[in-house]
Amino acid sequence: MAKPISIQIWNPRGKYRVVSTKPMPGSRWIRLLTDHDCRLEICTEKKTILSVDDILALIGDKCDGVIGQESKTGLPFLFANSFHHHSTHQLPGDPLSIMDGGRWRLTVLTEDWGETLFSALSRAGGSAFSNMAVGFNNVDVKAATKYGVAVGNTPGVLTETTAELAAALSLAAARRVVEADMFMRAGLYDGWLPHLFVGNLLKGQTVGVIGAGRIGSAYARMMIEGFKMNLIYYDLYQATRLEKFVTDYGQFLQSIGEQLVTWKRAATMHDVLREADVISLHPILDKTTHHLINKDSLSIMKKEAILVNASRGPVIDEAALVEHLKANPMFRVGLDVFEEEPFMKPGLAEQKNTVIVPHIASASKWTREGMATLAALNVLGKIKGYPLWSDPNRVAPFLDENSQPPTACPSIVNGKQLGLTTSKL
Numbered sequence: 001m002a003k004p005i006s007i008q009i010w011n012p013r014g015k016y017r018v019v020s021t022k023p024m025p026g027s028r029w030i031r032l033l034t035d036h037d038c039r040l041e042i043c044t045e046k047k048t049i050l051s052v053d054d055i056l057a058l059i060g061d062k063c064d065g066v067i068g069q070e071s072k073t074g075l076p077f078l079f080a081n082s083f084h085h086h087s088t089h090q091l092p093g094d095p096l097s098i099m100d101g102g103r104w105r106l107t108v109l110t111e112d113w114g115e116t117l118f119s120a121l122s123r124a125g126g127s128a129f130s131n132m133a134v135g136f137n138n139v140d141v142k143a144a145t146k147y148g149v150a151v152g153n154t155p156g157v158l159t160e161t162t163a164e165l166a167a168a169l170s171l172a173a174a175r176r177v178v179e180a181d182m183f184m185r186a187g188l189y190d191g192w193l194p195h196l197f198v199g200n201l202l203k204g205q206t207v208g209v210i211g212a213g214r215i216g217s218a219y220a221r222m223m224i225e226g227f228k229m230n231l232i233y234y235d236l237y238q239a240t241r242l243e244k245f246v247t248d249y250g251q252f253l254q255s256i257g258e259q260l261v262t263w264k265r266a267a268t269m270h271d272v273l274r275e276a277d278v279i280s281l282h283p284i285l286d287k288t289t290h291h292l293i294n295k296d297s298l299s300i301m302k303k304e305a306i307l308v309n310a311s312r313g314p315v316i317d318e319a320a321l322v323e324h325l326k327a328n329p330m331f332r333v334g335l336d337v338f339e340e341e342p343f344m345k346p347g348l349a350e351q352k353n354t355v356i357v358p359h360i361a362s363a364s365k366w367t368r369e370g371m372a373t374l375a376a377l378n379v380l381g382k383i384k385g386y387p388l389w390s391d392p393n394r395v396a397p398f399l400d401e402n403s404q405p406p407t408a409c410p411s412i413v414n415g416k417q418l419g420l421t422t423s424k425l
């Protein structure tokens, strides 16, 4: 077992022991737990990723609930959590393995919430775990359910913040903002030139969205309202509200004498790749979306297309992307996530046609504090036996600093499997 690691303790006499594997932004989440009789232990260890042994040491003999972090892109439960039946992209080998220089090696890139940790939490008397994230590809939900542990996540509070970063990456890539900034800082500018950093105009072009869920739909709206782009999207489900929005918005534009905007639901992802000028990826990461963008799919995209990824790194085959960027200098990408965070595939950083940021899509103050609050309330709610909140996307009542949050768990992904009741509120 790993040595005990550094811990900050709040409300030492609290009846329920809750552990957070990282300090989280804001203080409301701490108050909410300690005001409800929780002894809170926050791991302040500098390590970015805690090992299973570290977390076992944190759980100890008595622990009622844990707040964990997805921290970095996680492959481990790609297969276990897949709720979709169509599989067009099979990863060869063990799901815990990753290709490295021609060999498969074991990798743990994230807190590894599987059988070992959930059985330990259950033995310690715990029944609650929440990720401080909406994605939960680092969690083996089946194992959690087997041990009676609720798994929380934090939807609703990061939708707009994440979509805004995807829009920022789209714009920065289209207008070559980073390249131009570096040029300026290097003192290379010696006067206006007709050909200097010519990029792509977005107005009237087609935006493609793959995974038109909460974030994908919010991003689509931003690009349509902001830049009057037409939409083509691919999702396993119809995005009815998004379609209606584009229809209504198009009619509004026509009524004021401007050009219509249109939408199309593509029958295949390849239709989006062929037709769109800017493509943004927003699906969950599971076996159906692993390496969705690979050598073949890149080859059918327009030579001057822009590809944005603020979902999960392994949705793109990053090595294939590097080759594509080298061969197609006018093809540009905006990346918030990487296949093996915190690393980038060799060659990516050297390519001028990339805009790369370190997994900051949800990093606005309001969102990060809200994520901490929701994660804490998922754990508190389960410990207290509160029901599930009826609509995990409607989280505003939990985020109002001036009132007590509802007595419900904001978002538990395995609530049904655990037979938890739903709040009437």
Ligand SMILES: NC(=O)c1ccc[n+]([C@@H]2O[C@H](COP(=O)([O-])OP(=O)(O)OC[C@H]3O[C@@H](n4cnc5c(N)ncnc54)[C@H](O)[C@@H]3O)[C@@H](O)[C@H]2O)c1
Pocket (backbone or CB within 6 Å): 084, 134, 135, 136, 155, 156, 158, 162, 210, 211, 212, 213, 214, 215, 216, 234, 235, 236, 237, 282, 283, 284, 285, 288, 289, 310, 311, 312, 336, 337, 359, 360, 361, 362
């Ligand atoms: N970069 C970041 O910091 C950051 C922040 C928030 C979320 N995320 C990622 O974004 C993901 C999406 O978040 P969300 O809140 O919009 O989730 P969501 O569940 O609302 O949307 C995901 C959509 O992907 C679709 N989908 C699933 N499999 C697909 C497939 N094979 N092809 C096409 N579409 C498919 C689903 O039907 C759904 O509509 C999260 O799971 C998370 O991994 C990243």
Ligand SMILES: O=C(O)[C@H](O)CO
Pocket (backbone or CB within 6 Å): 070, 132, 133, 134, 135, 136, 158, 361, 362
């Ligand atoms: O899934 C998530 O929520 C992100 O990756 C972190 O914001």
